[in-house]
Amino acid sequence: MSKTEHIRRAGVLLPISSLPGKYGIGTFGKAAYDWVDYLKASGQSLWQILPLGPTGYGDSPYQSFSTFAGNPYFIDLEKLIEEGLIKQAECDALDWGGSERYVDYEKMFTSRFAILRKAYARAVKAGLLTDKAFQSFCRKNRSWLDDYALYMALKNHFGGKSYLLWDDDIRLREKKAMEKYSKLLAKDAYFYRFQQFKFDEQWKALKKYANDNDIRIIGDIPIYVAPDGADTWSEPELFQLDEKGYPTAVAGCPPDCFTEDGQLWGNPLYDWDYHKKTGYKWWMKRLRACFDMYDIVRIDHFRGFYSYWSVPYGDKNARGGKWIKGPGYDFFAFMKKELGDRPVIAEDLGFLTDGVIKMVERTGYPGMKILQFGFDPSGNSEHAPHNYDRNFVVYTGTHDNDTILHWSLNCDRKTAKFAMKYLGVDKRKDLPSALVRACYSSVADTCIIPLQDFLELDNEARINMPSTLGENWKWRSSYSDWTIKLSKRMNKLVRQYGRGGEPAPR
Secondary structure, three states: OOOOOOEOEEEEEOOHHHOOOOOOOOOOOHHHHHHHHHHHHOOOOEEEOOOOOOEOOOOOOOOEOOOOOOOHHHOOHHHHHHOOOOOHHHHHOOOOOOOOOEOOHHHHHHHHHHHHHHHHHHHHHOOHHHOHHHHHHHHHOHHHHHHHHHHHHHHHHOOOOOHHHOOHHHHOOOHHHHHHHHHHOHHHHHHHHHHHHHHHHHHHHHHHHHHHOOOEEEEEEOOOOOOOOHHHHHOHHHEOEOOOOOEOEEEEEOOOOOOOOOEEEEEEOEOHHHHHHOOOHHHHHHHHHHHHHOOEEEEOOHHHHOEEEEEEOOOOOOOOOEEEEOOOHHHHHHHHHHHOOOOEEEOOOOOOOHHHHHHHHHHOOOEEEEHHHOOOOOOOOOOOHHHOOOOEEEEOOOOOOOOHHHHHHHOOHHHHHHHHHHHOOOOHHHHHHHHHHHHHHOOOOEEEEEHHHHHOOOHHHOOOOOOOOOOOOOEOOOHHHOOHHHHHHHHHHHHHOOOOOOEOOO
């Protein structure tokens, strides 16, 4: 996705967790392969997902226990049944929650790890620890896997507490403590290595199937790592921490349209001077892993590389933060030199200064346009289609937005009136399909529509409400959503607006 390609494409945003199937959450199983088939049959060439990292409290894929590890929830249990590592009766006996439409993360946590431990015990009995493929995986990924596996074993040992609440000796990785716990928790650490081995094996098979069917996967890399995670614990020098290992400031964003207090994310901030001195070594390792995992990488909160909102550690909200200069274009110049000109989408939403805009333009990466933001009655919104050029990815909305049906029925009267006039419809209920069509017909090279917006669902299908906990990341689709009628509609839009993956006419 570079500035010079100008290939018109279309795709759908659907998280792995939102796929249908048994056992409480979407996985890399049969439904994922069926979804690839559906995308292909519908003329789509892109599948965008959310971050795949292991999630903790709050269930957010943007707060992962490791930037390199995969979420064990996505391991297909039916594949493990086929391999003889678990039994279907054992899976069916567990409580996965009572809804096929929403993930019950509490039940997921209890049941998923219980069944994976059975699978691991049988794998060990069958010779897993001496298996060449497993040993090769562990060697290849040693630079992050050993710390992650020990971190998760320690977290289990300390009752799930944040590493900031562990005993000081191991929290600060003192040599004797590391030796003690590495020996004490060796078996449990191998359980977490096993999870990553199976995740990697199944994900690579799914991605190959998608690519073989001409579907490219857009992955998502959060700019920050979690405050409670293996990355922060194992390499504290990368972050703005004090000598005791506690953050001096944390990440967030200033007051915006989502919240008047700003968003207090709480992630540790990078020590960019240290990163630059090391030739951005950790970041290059992280990005290489992402490009191995995905075909195209969407870098979340892209403006944070230009300047980031720094909030004093301990503040109750993000109002007291301030903008601090980041590495800027220097980071991306180094990245291109090290990794080549890789396909990237810049998530350049939020408060954008001239400097941020120039940095994005200089990288050549396509930015994002959110059509839901495009109907300011003044007519001056940068998200209105008449203000696009080719080098953008246009969405009706993202995982952080209302669904377009909810927005259409609930936005203020002036905005609705302007949108209806702009799109040539007479009623609010007609806005959702008109917004989808406007995305497809726009000059932007790439068009991505969340499945919920194709289905015209209300906010019961919203993925995330920023700055809230408890009701996010839960919605799941159903096979009944994937209709022939919708597939025909997608195909028609692709043909009508030339989004079949061919170079755009000049």
